[in-house]
Amino acid sequence: MAFTAFSAQTSAAEPAAKRRSPIALFLLLPGILYLILFFVTPLISLVITSFQEPDPVRFGSFVNAFRWENYVIVLETYGEQSLRSAGFAALATLFALLIGFPLGYFIGITLRPYPLLQGLALVLVIAPFFISFLLRTLAWKQIFSDEGPIAGVLGALAILPPGQAITGTAFSVIFGLTYNFVPFMTLPIYATLASLDLRLLEAGNDLYGSPAVTFRTVTLPLSAAGVMSGTLLTFIPAAGDYINASREFLGSTDTTMIGNVIETNFLVLQNFPAAAALSLVLMAAILILVSLYVRRSGTEELL
Amino acid sequence: MTNNEVPQGGFAEAGADLELVGISKRFPGFTAIEELDLTIPAGSFFALLGPSGCGKTTTLRLIAGLEEPTTGRILIGGRDVTSTRAYQRPVNTVFQSYALFPHMTIIENVAFGLKRRGIKNADPLAHEALQLVELDHVANRKPAQLSGGQQQRVALARAVVNRPALLLLDEPLGALDLKLRRQMQIELKDIQSEVGLTFLHVTHDQEEAMTMADTVAVMNKGRIEQMGNPQELYELPHTAFVATFLGQSNLFTGEVTSSGSSSISVDVSGTTIDVRSDRAQRHRGRVTVGVRPEKVTLYDSAPKQSSDRNVVGPGRVTDVSFSGVSTQYEVTLPTHGVVTVFSQNTSITAMHHDGDEVWLSWDVGHTFGLADESYTAAGSRFQDDTDTSMIATQSREKLEAELGAD
Numbered sequence A: 001m002a003f004t005a006f007s008a009q010t011s012a013a014e015p016a017a018k019r020r021s022p023i024a025l026f027l028l029l030p031g032i033l034y035l036i037l038f039f040v041t042p043l044i045s046l047v048i049t050s051f052q053e054p055d056p057v058r059f060g061s062f063v064n065a066f067r068w069e070n071y072v073i074v075l076e077t078y079g080e081q082s083l084r085s086a087g088f089a090a091l092a093t094l095f096a097l098l099i100g101f102p103l104g105y106f107i108g109i110t111l112r113p114y115p116l117l118q119g120l121a122l123v124l125v126i127a128p129f130f131i132s133f134l135l136r137t138l139a140w141k142q143i144f145s146d147e148g149p150i151a152g153v154l155g156a157l158a159i160l161p162p163g164q165a166i167t168g169t170a171f172s173v174i175f176g177l178t179y180n181f182v183p184f185m186t187l188p189i190y191a192t193l194a195s196l197d198l199r200l201l202e203a204g205n206d207l208y209g210s211p212a213v214t215f216r217t218v219t220l221p222l223s224a225a226g227v228m229s230g231t232l233l234t235f236i237p238a239a240g241d242y243i244n245a246s247r248e249f250l251g252s253t254d255t256t257m258i259g260n261v262i263e264t265n266f267l268v269l270q271n272f273p274a275a276a277a278l279s280l281v282l283m284a285a286i287l288i289l290v291s292l293y294v295r296r297s298g299t300e301e302l303l
Numbered sequence B: 001m002t003n004n005e006v007p008q009g010g011f012a013e014a015g016a017d018l019e020l021v022g023i024s025k026r027f028p029g030f031t032a033i034e035e036l037d038l039t040i041p042a043g044s045f046f047a048l049l050g051p052s053g054c055g056k057t058t059t060l061r062l063i064a065g066l067e068e069p070t071t072g073r074i075l076i077g078g079r080d081v082t083s084t085r086a087y088q089r090p091v092n093t094v095f096q097s098y099a100l101f102p103h104m105t106i107i108e109n110v111a112f113g114l115k116r117r118g119i120k121n122a123d124p125l126a127h128e129a130l131q132l133v134e135l136d137h138v139a140n141r142k143p144a145q146l147s148g149g150q151q152q153r154v155a156l157a158r159a160v161v162n163r164p165a166l167l168l169l170d171e172p173l174g175a176l177d178l179k180l181r182r183q184m185q186i187e188l189k190d191i192q193s194e195v196g197l198t199f200l201h202v203t204h205d206q207e208e209a210m211t212m213a214d215t216v217a218v219m220n221k222g223r224i225e226q227m228g229n230p231q232e233l234y235e236l237p238h239t240a241f242v243a244t245f246l247g248q249s250n251l252f253t254g255e256v257t258s259s260g261s262s263s264i265s266v267d268v269s270g271t272t273i274d275v276r277s278d279r280a281q282r283h284r285g286r287v288t289v290g291v292r293p294e295k296v297t298l299y300d301s302a303p304k305q306s307s308d309r310n311v312v313g314p315g316r317v318t319d320v321s322f323s324g325v326s327t328q329y330e331v332t333l334p335t336h337g338v339v340t341v342f343s344q345n346t347s348i349t350a351m352h353h354d355g356d357e358v359w360l361s362w363d364v365g366h367t368f369g370l371a372d373e374s375y376t377a378a379g380s381r382f383q384d385d386t387d388t389s390m391i392a393t394q395s396r397e398k399l400e401a402e403l404g405a406d
């Protein structure tokens, strides 16, 4: 990998034999082994499971088969949850972008003359990771609970109708997703903006671009790579998330996402083929969505 | 708000005057520009010449509106633009760092300013500007695919295409090789005289400044030391800095012994050097006088004393370097130190050799008297860092005194 990366830069016309050096392959070996062991094998096992059918003899266990109807069944049964997952994840990504971009801009550009403050702000962005994701999400459940301060204030102001809870709603799930994934959006955006050459913005101003125009024509295109990575890092895990939407945390039966369905099928219903089929559907859907997104943004080289 | 500074959909009719009134710029703990007053008439080619770190870029940034002056006013075409923003000023800059937009093609870069001003045929105009810098064939490439010199020419095209009333050039030819630099110098001059724009050209290359500009201002440590047309600056430098930064000079320090109406006499270690009063900045006390190396003639024997020539000697030739057209001699005098002499190779017999005893003589009219009290040969033409930090501390002390007085 390292070898090809360097030679590709210096000259593309180099003989192909030199670029496919055996040393490079040798260096790749640990990575390849890792992928085979921890990605390819489980994936194949998942594919096999997804086509299994119930064992006619022993109730509750499954035998290998080619029962492709599994896919039709799960799509029919869980279509609503799939759409909800996509919708929730998309909204959470949008909100994370609305929070993460200004935050990344503030840390990467506004705070650039003050490296100390910049470091401090970055630590604050990362700080939530010092506490377990589960604990933090539970804490929000507490804050949003019917006896909690927020429900109290909203109820007193008659914004929240009597008997209406905050937790267990689409709002609380999207809130939780947004909250949990904001750092994943902020950090890549910060990283691209921190290396943005401010002299380019001056050149934009010098060439009659008002601050707004310069932002649109210079800053935004030059931070596209960060926005791309941030969006993917947020959308992909958010679409498969099963913590925020679960009943033990911020969700309810009305907010079930595909991650919860997979979890239930694997662990509670023990319907392994359905769970496997759903997992693969989710993977494929994300793969298609992401490649469409990358193609549309025309930034393949940024990945 | 008067938003008519930048003509929308059209070009500036002609260059505009630039006037800086009492401009100073302080950075925390450092004064980059001190009390700068400068007027550049419309349509002129003005060069700001100075060693690196003297505040040239800062001056341009103040004019472009990328930096706010601490004190003073900036007028362009008679209009006070001090409080307007960079994008509202009818000014374009060729940045020292090029600052080309990396995500845009060359043609998009060049058309950027035109499009912001809503000019209709932006693309044909941009291609025209690229042809001017001989880069139209790379119009669809990205800046990263061009060499430094090519990028610099794109930066030039990107600014010139806007035909601004005032074009600021920050060492725009620094990355070009000599041949291309000459060519671009001529082209820049052509563009300037053709369109009648006002050019403010910043450089640390004295030859470039002298060949291109109508007026040259020599800047040192945040101040303009002297300003005038190139010949005037060369023939009659006012300060030791100008005398040594702009070409070479032989400088001597001594006391004024007599001061008449037409000339003053300076005693330099026992030898009298006369200077015409109108060519001397100071007429009494300790002064520094000088002469350009090519104005000095060497003699094998003591020349006849005459009232219109200064004679010093004898000294010994310590170095001879022959360069074809001329010969450069270093003559060491026990009383005056090392004197440099350029001699045209018009006759072979006049050659002097290492170790020869020689006398030096030059026309009184070629002598100049400087404003500096004394001059210590610094050797380096560029101020070094200790110098800079020294001014920094001095300026800080001054600033603190000023703040304390409030």
Ligand SMILES: Nc1ncnc2c1ncn2[C@@H]1O[C@H](COP(=O)(O)OP(=O)(O)O)[C@@H](O)[C@H]1O
Pocket (backbone or CB within 6 Å): B027, B028, B030, B032, B050, B051, B052, B053, B054, B055, B056, B057, B058, B059, B388
């Ligand atoms: N933003 C700044 N903060 C502090 N000092 C600065 C800043 N910009 C420039 N300077 C200082 O001002 C001086 C003049 O800089 P500059 O105008 O870039 O010089 P030049 O272009 O003549 O080489 C330098 O000593 C530089 O260190």
Ligand SMILES: [Mg+2]
Pocket (backbone or CB within 6 Å): B053, B056, B057, B096, B170
């Ligand atoms: Mg500079």
